[in-house]
Amino acid sequence: MGEGVWAISYWELALRVVFAMVAGGLVGLEREWSNHAAGFRTHILVCLGSTSIMLLSIYGFSAFADEANVRMDPARLAAQVISGIGFLGAGAIMRNGFTISGLTTAASLWVVAAIGLCVGAGFYFVSFLTTFVVLFSLFLLNRWEKRFFSLKRKRRLELKITCRAGQANKIVRLVEEEGAIVTDISIDKKETISSDNNQLSPVQIKFVLRITNEAMLISLADHLATHPDILSFRQVVSHST
Template sequence: MTAGTGSVWELSQADLAIRMILAAALGGLIGIEREWSNHAAGFRTHILVCLGSATIMLMSLYGFSQFVNEPNVQVDPARLAAQVISGIGFLGAGAILRNGDVIKGLTTAASIWTVAAIGLCVGAGFFTGALICTFLVLVSLYMLNKWEKRLLRHRRFCSVEITVSNDHGSLGAIASVFMERRMQISALKINPVSGGTGNERELRLEIKLKSVRQDALVEAVEEIGMLDVVKKIETAGLNAAEAKRAG
């Protein structure tokens, strides 16, 4: 497809529409996978980012064509594109969430940044690069995600926060529950809970477990929750159905 009939700085209306539609379609393909996986930035967000990037690239290339022949004007088509790459980070930062030691949203943030690059490619007419990039992103998000989960299924970690009364033997009772199910404690932090005094003082135990099976974790949480010394228990690492059961 040619950029235009008269000059490299000209673009037909049909070519303009094709590029913008293609950008929306490619961004939507990646967005569907994120939407299917219930991530914060999904179908519409990826479409808007890709389409917006393509539009900015088109404006940078062809929006100032009337000034090209001016003797005192220098046209730099890469300036607006560079601002897209650096400025798209605010959306990625909004997709990253942290809950204790668990950080979520990094892959979605990376996909948003990559979608912006795809949009710039489509806007500049670099269709082959845009299509190859879209294909590789989909392979990475869908196929490699399954392979990664299978490869690292034995290296799963889970965080458990337990608020207990400051009684003698409370930590030993909780640790014994995990040991009975062969759950290895890889890290332990003990923090006092403000507001308590004397024997009524409470402690917050931050426990990180290694190589945790979901069913064993649910059983351990249920048993620990029935201990008299336990005031509150929170877990990071259970899916929705198992968390409801444990709660």
């Protein structure tokens, strides 16, 4: 290799690659533990890849550093990593009805790429500090967030009711009388007739509710369970992101 600022020893290269594997693996362990698709190995590969690109950007072209018409720009390839990692993050985001999952995993992939760039550039303190803060956010802040915001989050309910004129409006009024605030509603009505008793198929209603306390949710569930025109109902559980 060349000399000066554009040179690096093989031991230093190995150290940065190993540190990138450790940092990415630590973040990936939390995602793997939470049973997300982008887990342990994915985060290691992202961090290693961004580290390798950063090393290439800084030291890979050292042979041309002394050329008169060559201008070295170590940040050029790094900028492409930050924008290019978006395709992998977008693949981790999934939507299932009202539920959107994968946002935190996409963000962790993006920040792991940034950690890899820091490691590749030899910015050890920032890479170590960022890894620590990311792990703190994923492990500890995740639990605090679930406890603190659990009562302020929107609840999602799916109901199946008998197909009668005006029945959907009655159910909406019942929900609102319990103190719940309906922020979104969708009704799926299929005009099919059952061959057994010549009755129309049930109507499916999906609610997005804002409920201030758990007691209100329990009271609402009791009224829904005893209502003669409600065939079934369930609360849609939002998966961790």
